[in-house]
Amino acid sequence: MFTNAVKLFSIAGFDIKLDPSWLIIAAIITWSLGQNYFPHTLPGESPGIYFIMAIVAMILFFASLLLHELAHSVIARRYGLKIGGITLFLFGGVAELESEPRLAMEEFWVAVAGPVMSVALAFGFWALSLIAQLADSPAAAVVVLSYLATINLILALFNLVPAFPLDGGRILRAWLWHRSGDIQRATGTATKAGVAFAYVLMGLGLLALFQGAVISAIWQIMIGGFLLVAARSAYQEQITRVTFSDRTVSDLMRREPITVGPDLRLSDLVDQVVLRHGLSFVPVVEDDILLGHIDRAILLKIDREHWSSTRVGDVFAGLDETPTLPPDTPVEDLMKSIAKTGQRKFLVVEGHSLLGLISLSDIVRHLELSDLVVARTRSSSLP
Template identity: 40%
Template sequence: MRDSVRLGRVAGFPVSAHWSVGVILLLLAWVLAGGVLPQTAPGHSAATYWLGGLVGSFLLLCSLLAHELAHAVVARRAGVEVEGVTLWLFGGVATFRSEAPSPRDDLRIAVAGPLTSLAVALGSGLAWVALDRSPGLDLAAGVTGWLSTINLVLAVFNMVPGAPLDGGRVLRAVLWARTGDRERAAVSATRAGRAMGYALVGLGLVFLLLGDPVGGVWTVLIGWFILAAANAEQEATVTRTLLGAVLVRDVMSSPVVTADPALSVEDLIERQVLSGRHSAYPVVDEDGRVVGLVTLRQLRTVPAQRRDVTRVRDVVLPLSEVATAAPTEPLPGLLPRLTPGSGRRALVLDEDRLVGIVTLADVSRTVEARALLTHPA
């Protein structure tokens, strides 16, 4: 996800936070400090309520992270490659680079998150019971009670049978197991998600007409998010179906124009960039080893007065951070790796030897061409 800040690694997974996390953190703190806590724990100062609100909103973000990490851990055990976890305005998302190998694994991955939220709700509820009986801890009791309720709501809401919610993944797994057709099951799950998205948008509009602007706006936003995500997932499913048994080597561009790591940025721009049509160049050393990738965006970060003394090796994106693929790999399996972080391109390596490059434009062109075979004009 763009505009995200890397926070570190948890359980071996990269964890990032979108800038919108700051917005939701303050919004939740305001809800707690301005309404929930004064009702459940009256008699405290405004500063105390804000402190409790900030702690409560931070704990909720931690529980959302636990929810997504549960998906990631179970996915890793099933052999699914996990790119990382990102927190953002509507919660979080665990990004996978491959698909579950079986309906059973798909089901386990899907239910891991809601079960974690239920566990957090139960633990917070027990803490609320203990704290509520202790004198002087009414504020902490209010925070834990709220945390328990929110996690319970999240667990139940996420199990609604419509993609991209976890309940939609469960529906997909069940239909996959019943029909043996994963793509068909995915389309059915996304259709259910679209229906739910439209329903929530409509419900939000009703709230607005009844004079509840806050509830109405949030319901419309959630419905819009579900609708957009379901549409995107359905499009991805159709794309995988169209690509079928297409291999990476069938769409890759070859031969590839490369860059020398010892070359200065100034020379690279004058010799190759200005006269070429490429926006990225794989960097290959004199021994034929792929060092990484340099893009026009990286070159723009070098000040003009430093280009003649800055080498390509100084600005190269390491190979460990670049998407790669084997020429015989099925193309649909590469799609999850063509992310903005990878520049939406992948280097094709055959036993560490660079043989081609695949961009999202190559994939789009292939999809459009194959669509002509099934949907002639």
């Protein structure tokens, strides 16, 4: 998800990463606190004091976000769910769950853990601000602690909005899932709430823009846009997960794909296979034994004038360079390989025998057909 994120350290076995976009929000928060919030809340201090207050508040705010996501991660791990790490980025922080909860109650407890942590932090910072006041500590310390108490409470309340994929949306999905037993339908309903909230947030941003609150408006529009994309993406991931649950590549592969032998000339390969069938990736087979593959990238390395004198066996990529998969590979693992390597086509192989070919387009086609079946089933069930 965050390909440019840099690992900073590990806490309790969780990798803590920082996306470069975090630098933008860190700078905005520091500037906003140092130039506006703290001078308004505590007038009369020097710019240097405001800057130090802003830096301390920003660091402790993101530490609070980190603890919020750690709470999600710890509960998720307790239920046996895999966590890819925790990443701080432009819009806060995210715990990267590599697997979804299997039961509605697991979903509920993982989702509610973050807001509970934020409420606890709000209470803790509020208590510390009271202690600081009673101990006659510097006013700057009291103001910073009060700000952190307020911002953690706001963070908890915002995340409890029943709009997927916010924590409140996941709590809503858990409740709907528990009632109906249908996680896909529950995800669909929670996603609609998330999309509606995203549009409301962007609408409020546009209203603020016309009222002259430019920075606040842009921020609301950006957050709304992010939530809109995240909600739709999460729903699509859920559909994909349900569709391909317990499916292997042998269920989706194209059996008996077109193959070529090593003695075929490249000119004939282009005329008879590549152009006629619209293929860019062709297995090379001899006597029912898979030797490797030839693709468009290999062809482009050979000058056209040499195609008629060059045979496939002279230039093809061997098995060690050919993307292959055993037939019992789960489709979810295949999708992870596609995302990780960028390779879009794989040969399904058992020993040295070619069983079939599977590509990203096969997965997309199957997903589209499944969506169509679901849509028709739901429409036919309407009164």
